Amino acid sequence: MPMDQLSPTRLHPRDVLQVGAAGLRTRPLRAVLSALGIAIGIAAMIAVVGISSSSRAELDRTLDALGTNLLTVSPGDTVFGEDATLPREAVEMISRIGPVEQVAALGAIADAHVYRNDRIPQAQSGGISVQAAHLDLLRTVGANIAQGVWLNASTARYPAVVLGATAARRLGIGDAGPDLQVYLGGRWFTVIGILAPVPLADELDAAALIGWPAATAYLAFNERPTTIYTRTTDSAVEAVRAVLAATANPEAPNEVKVSRPSDALAARQATDRAFTGLLLGLGGVALLVGGVGVANTMVISVLERRAEIGLRRSLGATRGQIRLQFLTESLVLSALGGLAGVLAGAAVTALYASTQAWPAVVPLWAMVGGIAATVLVGAIAGLYPAIRAARLSPTEALAAT
Structure with missing residues (x-):
């Protein structure tokens, strides 16, 4: 070839x-x-x-564990730029919305601070807020107790406090018990519990939580809620969100803020x-x-x-x-x-x-x-x-x- x-x-x-x-x-x-x-x-x-x-x-x-059906209601600003307030009846009115399954509220006590003892200067508050809390709060926001117990119908009436995870760390407290106290609002409160971190309500992490009746009796609490947590059925989240502001404050719905914590995450x-x-x-x-x-x-x-x-x-x-x-x-x-x-x-x-x-x-x-x-x-x-x-x-x- x-x-x-x-x-x-x-x-x-x-x-x-x-x-x-x-x-x-x-x-x-x-x-x-x-x-x-x-x-x-x-x-x-x-x-x-x-x-x-x-x-x-x-x-x-x-x-998936905490759910995306949690909504929060809080006061916004008035037309004059001042801080608005929610009516005392806001929680009861929201609970009447059909698809709403759970409602619980916090009430901020602005003039109260918490300290490890009574010898700490007043200015060194550690950024810990004092909040009056409803007994249903834990179940509503999906929180858990890390140490001790949560408030009940009895302890909510007496000087007992549950600390958020961050608040406990700032105060140097690692456990709860009847012999452990903090100086709160000018008097001693017994630390009965410490919360685990709360992903959907991280404002609770830096809070000292006391019962609603105790806050009224010992700290002159005005009983106005400052944050309302609402659990709804999954299919009705947007529908409930649309009516929450008008339900919480019918006279001034534009002064109400409604948010969904899962959206922030x-x-x-x-x-x-x-x-x-x-x-x-x-x-x-x-x-x-x-x-x-x-x-x-x-x-x-x-x-x-x-x-x-x-x-x-x-x-x-x-x-x-x-x-x-x-x-x-x-x-x-x-x-x-x-x-x-x-x-x-x-x-x-x-x-x-x-x-x-x-x-x-x-x-x-x-x-x-x-x-x-x-x-x-x-x-x-x-x-x-x-x-x-x-x-x-x-x-x-x-x-x-």
Whole structure:
């Protein structure tokens, strides 16, 4: 058969992979360092996405446990810019709304402060608010007692107080009991309980809670609610929200603020997502730097392996096969870095989530996207070196050795 009719032998995909990986095996340290740049970029991106997803999963779990059907009512401002007030009958009127299942209120006692003892200067109040509380408060807001007990019909009438988690920490109190007292409103109150942190009503964390009757008897409380918590049926949340202001204060509904605590948690998560976008950008920069490192490695590899290229061309390898060899080498190098980065990012996510008691979540799309990104970077990084290697003629390559 004439020479000009001979067709080059086609390489099997397995052969292409073996030939492409051969260059990496001969220079393992350089290959590892180049792949490390890719791995760092992918690990950073996977960890950021994973931690953000784990945080959202924890938020969803919290909201599933606490519910999204809690609404709060509080006084706003009058038309003259002054602080408005709610009627004393607001809680009773809200409880008459059909879909409302639970109602409880707080009443702020502005002139009362709480101290660890009676020798602390009055100005050092520690930012702890004193609140009169309804007995149904815990059940309504989904709070739990960490130490001691909650107020009941008896203790609500006497100088007994339940501290929020932050308030207890600021006062240096770690337990509750009949022999433990704080100086509240000019008299001693017994600490009967300490609350666990309340996600949907974090204002309770820095509060000292006393019974409604005790607040009236000992602290001249005016019995006006300042925050009303309302639980509704899930299907009627928006309908109840629309009528709460007019129900709480029929004479001035525009002076009433109605909010949904779960919306605040979701807004906080949206802020976290914006920060996540910034971190993803930084991870992309690291990935770009890693791609430059791969390109540099491949260019140097072409220069150092001219003799190999010339020998293979002399033995019948086509330009396309040479190009495919070096492109495969770049892809393998990047894919190994990407796989290592995905595993490292998932490990970082799992470790961080375990320290926060979150569910560890790494989205499948992030892992697949990470590998795809490394393949793309490898293809771009290896394209020029592969084309340059393929353009070398056998005589030119052999003469350069």
